[in-house]
Amino acid sequence: MAECEHIRVGREFLESVSWPSAFRQEAHDRCYCERCYPPHLRDTMDVANYTYVIPRGWTRFAISVDEGFFNHHNVWDKWLNCYHGTSIDSAKSCLEHRQLLLPNDTTMHGKKLEIREGHIKGEHYVFTTPSITYAALDYYAHTYHFQSPYNSQIYTIKVVLQCKQKPDSIIVQPETVDARRQGIKICRYIPNDKLEWKTQHRSTVTIYGLLLEVKQYHVHNHSNSFQYQQIRNTQNVSYEPVTISQTPSPPPPPPFKTKVSTLSNSENISSPTPEKTHREPMSKKRIALLILLVIATILPISALIFGQIYKNDCPIQPWIPRWMTIFGAVGLATFGLLFIILLITFKSCSDDINIGGCISGCVSCLLVFFFLGWLITGSVWVFPAKSKVQYNQYNDTNYCQENLYKFTFGLLLAQYSLIGLVICCGGILALLGLCLG
Template identity: 60%
Template sequence: MTECEQSRVGREFLDSVSWPTLLRRPAHDQCYCHQCYSSDLPDTLTVAGYTYVIPRGWSRFAVSVDEDFFNHHNVWKTWLNCYHGTSIDNARSCVEHRQLLLPNDITMYGKKLEIREDHIPGEQYVFTTPSIKYAALGCYGHTYDFRSPRDSKLYTIKVVLQCKQKPDSIIAQPETVGAREREIKICPHFPNEVLEWKTKHRSSVMIYGLLLQVKGEDAEDDSNLSLCQSISITENQPHESIIIPPQSAPSNENVDNNPKSPPSNQAIDNNSKPTRSIASTYRSKWASMSRKRAALLIILVVSTFLPIAALIIGQIYKNDCPMQPWIPRWLIIFGAMGLAGFGLIFITMSITFQRCSKDTEVGNDISSYMFCLLILFFLAWLIAGSVWIFPANLEVQFNETNKKTYCHKTLYKFAFGLSLVQYSLIGVLICCCLGNVF
């Protein structure tokens, strides 16, 4: 069988960076390029009871492993597959050390490992990910321009290490590239909330392959580099950490041990922050999503129905409140502002959704500005309305139309109710905010 272009160029690249040949195991090389791994083959496998995402589009250049170590710890069957995106120099150093070193470790060449500036200061962990997509992001997996010595064609080559990781060493946490704020789902197989794995346990990550993604000059770049530019923004937000539930029955590889299996208390937690099992993260994610949806629906109904009703009632009875002529005006202005404001927000939001994800920030900024302005206006308008409506409650009467204390019953009751509804909405909002904080 002839070698595919991707494997050949990858091999030429490794020669050019003097990749340690004695640590290579070509017999275990595996190419997942579109030629070698056809599109009807599975995207994922279940290995050690957890999803192993096949690195589709990548070529594995196998690295020799310590067979006795692997047999002793039953690594192939009980450890989880993961990826570590890095530079080719770091990858070589990791392979030569046979492990991923922790920050502040001193290499065998006497060099102290600094914490990468884009990692969180004070967090001395080894970072991995179950998602090849996440590992391949520009901030992790480095990309190199490479000219093939055979045909002088230019290629870009991306570098990721393929590893096995001891399940109970893993603390899973959300991605740290700001994808959640922008509502970008990085990996189709894992939620953003569990994309990053970290551990302080030495020798709990074993490298078994170097993955290279080789692309011709003309191939389009889907690596979403823009995702990485916001790292500094999200760096300091608290991570919610989850421990991967360790394997209970490692004997049978084909048993579909889905992640809903209860977390084992064997899990060792290095982290003082509260930890939860993956299963409960999934569950709470769904719960919070449906809660969000319900809240959105209520807000939509209230924000379209109430302004229309206020506009109509204010218009019908605009001369029927000699006691406080500002009450019908208050309703009309409330209705008009409500409809116009929410209409504008709706339009900007739908424009934002139609555009590609890179531009979302612009649209989000505008609509959140307008949202703030609207909220401020409604607060002020509510206070003004309260001044006109509530004191009138003491002397208002709904029968004698020619007296100065008259106000139409429907008009007055509606205005009264509307201001109460707004106050209770403020209460609900405050509760929601407090609920999110704790």
């Protein structure tokens, strides 16, 4: 199974910005892209009696935590999950300081932190949010353009830190991007008036992951119908001067870094499900596949029914109803198995797919041989009887129930046509492949 594109591109991006490997904890990486975290899985979880909004569409690159600290404060169980949208340089600085610093703090490099340009003065807090959608707003999370060295595809990448926060240290306040006045609900799960958390207790926010939202870059992403009017924004502290001087040499090739001020805002806010456009075609494909499977199942069911109803009604060749019964039963079992494999495959893109793929590989080989053999056997029983069969004299030896015989006959012909079609399509595809080189 190929590695998820989001994980691969995220890793390439982190390499390109010299993300400190000493703090990486790959074992706890987790991708919430549509493939790795399918739509049917839950959107929220209850963590420490609070709603943890799963960062759908994002990929976590885990950061090692201070285990003594986590055990002592029972952080995993008792602290809340939250997000902090930021730039990659600030994220790196937070990582190196092992915490989010407050305005007026002095970094380990001697730089006094100031509140960023355009953000409200005098608010000396660390700001976080329980909503990934809110953290992902462009005021907070920077967007980078990144060209993958692997396939030269350009991606947009957003940066958010994933943190744990001590519940009793949080001051909860409404969003500060004017969404309420404009009648916009930012997050599906957290009300607008509870979107911002702030604290002055510096060590009560601890980082455990860097989240990247990796999207293929398309020009139309830029067209934007809606822009927030920012009235108050106090979240970010400027770390950039420190980290820029920290970077020894620009990585080759440096990511084309731009803050795209409006990119994807409208997507996240106007539709309750981010990445909706991405998800729909997949779901349709799945539904179509399932419907096709259900329709295809009608055939073996009818064969089974015919075989059973007329099991004694074909003296000319008693094996015809038996042939139908066995064909129906095996066909039904095959579709059942296919259905289960499809469900497993849809459920997760991790190891299960390999299991599903392996099972389906072995079993489908056996089944193809069975059906081919059974088709030939059926032909031997059905076709020679064609010239002698009659449908009226029940007691005669050349009688066969009309529907049974004709249905079996048709079924055999249909299978030969299908095989012919598959061979033709294969031939055409092979020819096309040759022509296109």
